[in-house]
Amino acid sequence: MRCKRRLRIGVTLFAGPLLLMAGCKTSADAAAAATQMATTAKSLCDYYTALKTILDNTDQLYLLNAQLYAKPYPAENRRQVKDTEAELEKRAELASDFSTLSAEFGKLTGSTAPADVATSASKLEGEVDTLASIKASSVEQAALKTAFQLLTTAIKEHKEREAAKAMDDATRGLSDLFAKETDVWNSTEVVYSSIGSTLAGNLVDGNATDNSALLKVALDPFGLSPVTASADLNAQLAPLAKQQIATKKADMDSAYEKATDAMTKSLQEMSQRIHTVAEDKPMAYRSAPLSVSTVEAWASQIMSTGSTTSATPASKPAK
């Protein structure tokens, strides 16, 4: 799943419907809201895609455990992991298409309602139906489906006010869906980091690692490299290797928690801002929610390296 990068187009095109929503006097507010919404939807897609990478890595860890330590990983259990992975793919697709819809929405000018805009809204409606495997969020899925149904109808019937309200509802629905499923995705990350750190510890115990990498801090400043550690040196360094595993695991969990918290806040913030514009009220913010950069840094780190620790993102001004 590659999250579509159509933000530049989206800023221009998406401003259209929000202008319809809010009236020309607040066009600057509408354009700003369009940018923020596009950015946040793309971050949500990145977040789900990164989680899918985590689940894929978990699958690989289970396979390694089966091969090395006789921990069973029967086909039925693997299918369940793959099913959950598919659920994440669907959510990434939904977030990506939501962004696309926003861009296409901009084509609604005057009394013209291009068929492809209604088709996109209808497609999202169908995509919500496919999320049903995660039952914890059934109520939120139903609300989101209703919002997309209303959106499709409003577009077809050229009812801009109703479309604005449906967009407002859809944005809130996306935020509510994310919040309701947070426990499931939190658990997915915890299981990954725990299974991974246990396996790494077992490999250290089994002398299957070269712990001489830990000597770099002492040798690098002097332009020296460690030799491959002997069995004795490896054993001496094993406690430090295990400490490093524990520290890295804590960093992974912490980076994930910060990204999830940031995603939650970004969606809630976006929902409030879109609601403000849809209600024809002034919206003062001029940049995406600050928290989006935290999500993007974490997701980018995972998708580029497969690692689940994250660098501290550069902050962006909130206003």
Next chain:
Amino acid sequence: MANALTDVQNTFLSLDNQYNMLRAACKTDQDRANLAAKYTDAQKNYQTTLNKTLEDDDVQVAALSKALKAANSVVDQATKEMGDMSKVLDGITTAIDLGSKLIACA
């Protein structure tokens, strides 16, 4: 959802964490086969719980969740003592059974 899922998850992660040590302590092929079966069940329970709706404020879910917490503690303690392998396996079986009952509440 959060508490019940975490409890089922902890049964699996605890067993995964201790698996190599427990397997080394098994004296017979039957013990090893039993242990492997428990691991499979714990993993399956966890994966199944991800897709279930378990409300923490449901009386039955809360009671089972509480019992599972206690069972997980018993397994942890029995694993630390490692005196009696059958006691450890019994504890794991109790925890997995409670997890299955929790899933049935969904």
